[in-house]
Amino acid sequence: MNERFTVSDRWQFRSGHSWLISLAIGLCLAGCQTGGRAENASLAIKVDQVGYPLNGPKVALISAAAQSFEVRNAADGAVAYRGRLSPSQADANTGDQVQAADFSALHQAGRFYIEVPGVGRSWTFALGPDVYERVYYLAMRAFYGQRCGTAVDLGSEFPGYSHPACHVRGEFHLSSGQSGERDNIGGWHDAGDYGRYMVNSGVTTGTLLWTWELFAPKLKSISLNLPESGNGTPDILNEARWNLEWMLKMQDSDGGAWVKQTSTRFSGFVAPEDDRLPSEVIGTGSPPYKSTCATADLAAVAAIAARVYRPFDSAFAARNLDAARRAWTWTEKYPNVTFRNPPGITTGEYGDANCQDERLWAAAELWRTTGDAAYNDFFLRNYNDNLPSLDAPPDENWSSLAPMALQAYALAKQKGSDAKAIAAIRDRRVSAARAIAARARDNPYHVSMQTKDYVWGSNGVAALYGMDLLIANIFHPDPEFVSAARDNLHYLLGRNAFSLSWVTRVGENAVKHPHHRPSGDGRQELPWPGLLAGGPNAGRQDAMLAALPADLPPAKDYADQMGSYASNEIAINWQASLVFLLAGELE
Numbered sequence: 001m002n003e004r005f006t007v008s009d010r011w012q013f014r015s016g017h018s019w020l021i022s023l024a025i026g027l028c029l030a031g032c033q034t035g036g037r038a039e040n041a042s043l044a045i046k047v048d049q050v051g052y053p054l055n056g057p058k059v060a061l062i063s064a065a066a067q068s069f070e071v072r073n074a075a076d077g078a079v080a081y082r083g084r085l086s087p088s089q090a091d092a093n094t095g096d097q098v099q100a101a102d103f104s105a106l107h108q109a110g111r112f113y114i115e116v117p118g119v120g121r122s123w124t125f126a127l128g129p130d131v132y133e134r135v136y137y138l139a140m141r142a143f144y145g146q147r148c149g150t151a152v153d154l155g156s157e158f159p160g161y162s163h164p165a166c167h168v169r170g171e172f173h174l175s176s177g178q179s180g181e182r183d184n185i186g187g188w189h190d191a192g193d194y195g196r197y198m199v200n201s202g203v204t205t206g207t208l209l210w211t212w213e214l215f216a217p218k219l220k221s222i223s224l225n226l227p228e229s230g231n232g233t234p235d236i237l238n239e240a241r242w243n244l245e246w247m248l249k250m251q252d253s254d255g256g257a258w259v260k261q262t263s264t265r266f267s268g269f270v271a272p273e274d275d276r277l278p279s280e281v282i283g284t285g286s287p288p289y290k291s292t293c294a295t296a297d298l299a300a301v302a303a304i305a306a307r308v309y310r311p312f313d314s315a316f317a318a319r320n321l322d323a324a325r326r327a328w329t330w331t332e333k334y335p336n337v338t339f340r341n342p343p344g345i346t347t348g349e350y351g352d353a354n355c356q357d358e359r360l361w362a363a364a365e366l367w368r369t370t371g372d373a374a375y376n377d378f379f380l381r382n383y384n385d386n387l388p389s390l391d392a393p394p395d396e397n398w399s400s401l402a403p404m405a406l407q408a409y410a411l412a413k414q415k416g417s418d419a420k421a422i423a424a425i426r427d428r429r430v431s432a433a434r435a436i437a438a439r440a441r442d443n444p445y446h447v448s449m450q451t452k453d454y455v456w457g458s459n460g461v462a463a464l465y466g467m468d469l470l471i472a473n474i475f476h477p478d479p480e481f482v483s484a485a486r487d488n489l490h491y492l493l494g495r496n497a498f499s500l501s502w503v504t505r506v507g508e509n510a511v512k513h514p515h516h517r518p519s520g521d522g523r524q525e526l527p528w529p530g531l532l533a534g535g536p537n538a539g540r541q542d543a544m545l546a547a548l549p550a551d552l553p554p555a556k557d558y559a560d561q562m563g564s565y566a567s568n569e570i571a572i573n574w575q576a577s578l579v580f581l582l583a584g585e586l587e
């Protein structure tokens with residue numbers, strides 16, 4: 001996760017600052033014309049730039065004083081719908097006065113824009129069935145684009161977005177307790193950097209496997225155009241396996257898992273194959289060298305994999321189950337070995353002082369997969385204190401696995417599960433979802449975000465609100481949960497204060513300068529597609545954010561600049577939450 005939680009690397013941004021600005025200006029001169037699209041859209045009119053399903057609520061938001069609006073056909077400007085704007089509401093998180101344009105009564109498929117007399121027109125958007133399928137495809141293809149250790153090519157859709165195999169050699173760092181070569185090829189580049197980290201891989205891969213488990217009928221026939229496509233395994237599982245194989249290689253013979261495989265410091269903004277820094281398997285620096293959080297994450301993810309791959313590759317499923325059991329046994333021996341960067345290592349730390357929630361998740365998933373009483377006993381001894389974790393998403397979902405643990409248990413249909421525990425978890429999830437949905441309904445921007453949620457990776461928090469709502473909908477079906485989840489998706493896809501889609505190459509006005517090395521190596525004008533940027537961050541931990549006006553409200557603390565790693569980095573964990581949300585909203 002790159003610059004997060006490390007300060008020692010920031011010299012790179014200071015030294016690279018002037019050319020970054022030159023590059024940004026150059027890109028704008030060359031690339032700010034949108035050619036044939038809504039070139040003069042008003043940023044005061046905010047729409048989901050992807051679109052709205054035909055039969056759900058359809059609302060645009062306007063941060064300018066006006067009375068009425070029109071929905072016009074994008075092809076010929078013909079008016080398809082006319083309506084009155086709602087009364088203005090003050091939004092504390094943005095400082096905006098916001099009015100709603102509700103055109104839910106329009107049931108016509110096509111491409112449209114909103115016209116507000118005296119204000120202007122919006123970006124175009126679609127109404128129709130399957131409006132989110134293309135975004136789902138791109139968001140999943142983004143994982144393929146993050147593949148390490150192999151050549152990647154996005155093909156004719158995005159010519160030139162390719163790289164030869166990268167990081168094909170590795171070695172043990174002294175902190176791992178071993179020495180010599182250790183290739184461990186594979187996995188996904190974690191974020192804007194080229195590191196691979198077990199803890200962030202844990203929640204990310206787990207979320208993608210859950211996406212399959214919960215929404216398989218909608219996903220099974222969607223091809224992601226992968227090298228493995230057509231092999232009989234659904235493509236979301238093909239993609240997740242790329243990272244799983246690397247995670248399995250990070251397990252030592254004693255069952256424990258090393259924490260990460262990165263260079264000792266971050267590389268410059270170069271293409272993956274041009275990063276020549278040695279790729280090191282890094283440990284805790286003293287016995288037992290592996291960490292409990294990393295090992296428990298492996299146990300949880302491999303336990304899920306043992307379930308979901310069984311119909312497609314029983315040998316791979318069995319390999320995962322064996323890895324999961326051995327990892328669990330290791331955590332029984334070492335219940336809380338935590339990790340800090342050893343001397344000389346300055347890549348992302350993903351520091352976590354408490355690995356109990358990771359162990360709880362592993363126990364729940366192992367119980368769900370095996371039905372072995374020991375896992376159930378561990379879960380039932382430890383779950384109760386974690387129930388409040390269901391009330392709101394964690395700021396950092398890679399370090400707070402209690403929600404995954406609890407929900408895994410309640411989703412399991414395992415004979416012998418404790419009915420009282422399941423009821424407590426379901427009730428807590430559903431009542432929290434009611435509050436989350438009510439907030440989206442009452443918030444002027446129709447989003448569940450609270451003032452405190454504008455943290456590093458706030459867009460990931462918005463996606464997690466969507467996940468919470470969709471899981472609640474499984475426990476207790478309620479159309480309002482699905483609709484509120486979609487409101488949070490609308491926020492990510494352009495219905496926000498910036499009128500900006502935070503998913504690269506999606507929508508007419510999408511984020512252009514993510515903190516992402518392959519996008520910033522100077523070879524391409526536009527970023528790699530399908531990537532979710534971090535979003536507004538009132539913490540302002542980088543120079544670009546620190547330079548913003550001091551009195552900006554929290555939801556406006558954002559800079560679409562490559563140097564703004566604290567608001568514009570991409571990361572696989574919130575990417576996975578976006579995929580889950582999109583999958584849940586597919587029709």
Ligand SMILES: [Zn+2]
Binds near residue numbers: 149194
């Ligand atoms: Zn690589």
